Amino acid sequence: MKQPKRQLGVLDLAHQFLRAQIRPGDLCIDATCGRGHDTKLLCELTGSEGRVLGFDIQQEAIDSAQKLLAENGLRAELILDSHANMEQYAEADSVSCIVFNFGWLPRGDHAVFTKADTSIAALEAALRLLKPGGWLSLCIYYGGVNGYSERDAIDAFLASLDSRFYTVLQCRFPNRTGDPPYAVFVQKEGSPCLP
Secondary structure (H helix, E strand, C coil), X not given: CCCXXXXXXXXXXXXXXXXXXXXXXXXXXXXXXXXXXXXXXXXXXXXXXXXXXXXXXXXXXXXXXHHHHHHCCXXXXXXXXXXXXXXXXXXXXXXXXXXXXXXXXXXXXXXXXXXXXXXXXXXHHHHHHEEEEEEEEEEECCEHHHECHHHHHXXXXXXXXXXXXXXXXXXXXXXXXXXXXEEEEEEECCCCCXX
């Protein structure tokens, strides 16, 4: 019997989206750098003339991301700090794309995970940092030990954004069981639609 192909996942969607949006020379932020896979992709897409900032509150994540970047000859500014403080490291209206993975560190301590209060503060900061036409890419993991409160707070926050200034697109998997993660893309007013 032939094995079915691997299902399209939330990170596949996010990475396809990022490849279509990010250009060499852009300033991008990985707000939750985790194991460094999004940070690596951002570095590849922005190229040697671009700039990438990566944030995480766990030293294990910063070390893991740094190792992955070094193995691939890439460089980013990795910062051991909360994503809620990203405005201390970049100017308003200057960032092309900001990437979030809400949840916990893969293969890490599941007792440490993002929480609604700092995540909403980080999203508010991210919207101020985005330049017109810039994008947020959010992968939202929920259920299990971190429950649903962060997911619900993020959904409510996104629904409250003024449609004159922001476009919000959610990509869910309604035919999958359990608590499947989903992707959200937010564009700040000021550039043409997706190609």
